[in-house]
Amino acid sequence: MATPLERLPVPVLRTVALAPFALPAAMRKRMVGAPIRMDGQQLALDAQVVLYVMKMSGRTRLVNDELAEVRAGMVLGQHMLGGPPTEPVATRDLEIPSGEHRIGGRLYTPAGLAEGSPLLVFFHGGGWVIGNLDTHDKACRLFAKYAGVRVLSVDYRLAPEHPFPAAVEDANAAFRFAAEHAAELGADPAAIAVGGDSAGGNLAAVVAVQAAADPAGPQPVFQLLIYPAIDNVTERPSRRLFREGFLLTGEDMNWFREQYVANLRDPADPRFSVFHSENVAGVAPAYISTAGFDPLRDEGEAYGEKLRAAGVAVTVNRMSDLFHGYLNFLGAGRRFREATLELASGLRVGISMALASKTTGRK
Template identity: 50%
Template sequence: MNRIPLRAQALGARLAYALPRPLRRAIAGRPIRIDGQELALDAQLLITLQRLSGAGMVNETPEASRRKLEASERLVSGPPIEPVTVRGLVLGGVPARLYEPAGVGDDAPLLVFYHGGGWVVGSLDSHDNPCRFIAVNAHVKVLSVDYRLAPEHPFPAAVDDAVSAFRHAVAQAADLGVNPDLIAVGGDSAGGNLAAVVSHQQVLAGGPVPAFQLLFYPGTDGTTRRRSRDLFADGFFLTSDQMDWFMDHYMPEQDRRSDPRFSVLLAEDLSGMPPAYVATAGFDPLRDEGEAFADRLAASGVPVVKSRQADLIHGYINFLGVGTRFREALSEATGALRTGLALSGRKGADLNT
């Protein structure tokens, strides 16, 4: 497969998903059922195609893994979603990319987005289409943050960049053409971790606090091995061994992994955190810690929607170019973001009247 050009591989993937369902099922194999859940055919077919192509997130070194992830994302991310105006900028020394969908004004809501990739891989490019999708469907501007990656820049470099980018976005709201009271944070996996950590750090600092948290299968506790990590340790895109590889690069000192800037679930107090939509994937080793974080938020008095996409796998917001199930899941999330920001804006208006 490595000898086949990426464009041809991407075409092959789209053709596979265009086959009649019985043929797609024949390629993917018998349905997979674990823990009372059945894996979506779209997800099972993707895993089969990735195994055939050798795609994945980890390949020996961080540099090789970054190249491999960028190549694999091009196979499944789909053509760029339009109409969106995109421009690069720097906020407080942190590179970023601003997405502006057609029809939003100069007082639009903003989502500060942190990409996934275990704090080691991933980039603005790897998450370009998810940011476009969110911008268009939630009718918000999206600021994607290019935080520093480990192992070149281990913990807490990513946290420092994530917090700095959010604070500068608030301070420069007028220049960005956004409402400073309607700035949310979000991200997937390691990016979901950073978004939650930014929210918590802003609460501790006395504000400004994000208006909303959009968290996709976030990592929230690097100290405890939960049941889902054993159930889905291998064969479902993100593996247990890969989780160790990522954490060892980002936070190699195991005795420091209880730091709430890493394991935000272990923070002493989560009250005052922004309302949240916490999405998990049923076939994901991170599932249980993401849901534990949602439960902890709710117990702390934080409005939260906990949404398990029971038939999906880790990384699903990146698979927009194949099938339909992944787009459905991201569409639900963008609706939650739009609703959450609208309610936040109404609350602010009520306070000002």
């Protein structure tokens, strides 16, 4: 059920939500209380203010309501704290075939980008249950402009209406579509990357592993994995440390899992827990960004170690002062935008280095 505050008109909600971020730092610190320190890390002040705003609005975790309201809540969050859209970036909605289905997509093209550019196929987060093209529109625009790439955002089918492996099938279909229609998308077919946040990071990693297992098919040149859900079998310390109080809770994760894989007998299935893939040698180079105050932190970093041990070029960068979902708070102060711009830089450099390595024959 919507909280009393959420019944206000969206412009009013936005004004109320953003007001604390306009205060001097000293006032914000007094408002939110003592700094939050855990596991040798200190939460950024902007992140602490977001938690304060959510608490004041009656929201302390992602899943509080019926499915329709959970989905609507994520959209509302973008209106409140997503910030203004990055411009100038042109968009075009399109359809992507996936087996007997057709799913939505949105192509982002920053002004001045030449034809034959790199392309990022992006899968949004939301536990495979919530999220859509609009909830990640601001992030895709930022990546397009500041990474100097086209972005194809994919509206894959969501659970529980379409449980596992529907999202995996759609993700693979979207990557193949991008490779086969690169010219129509204005992209270089040899410079197509995959990426996503949270559940979308899971899908991007699965696409990269499955592509590597079929060397005759198209291969992503790079993968951008943002606080990805990688291992749904092993409970590492971060799952226990941060299971309460930092947006994504342990209860939330259980709920998402029940919606997505209620029909899955083996949670180690690599299409779900990609960490348990038998062979990751030969997958695309990766940039993995984790968040310090995130239950998924340790598994993302463990996956980076696994890729590195298999000879894959990988960069693992922990945003130690942020929590899970920071990509969706670009309008909340400065720190979230700074972190996302760092991702864009990692994407730009990573694709460039991967293409240079291919040209010189190195892996």
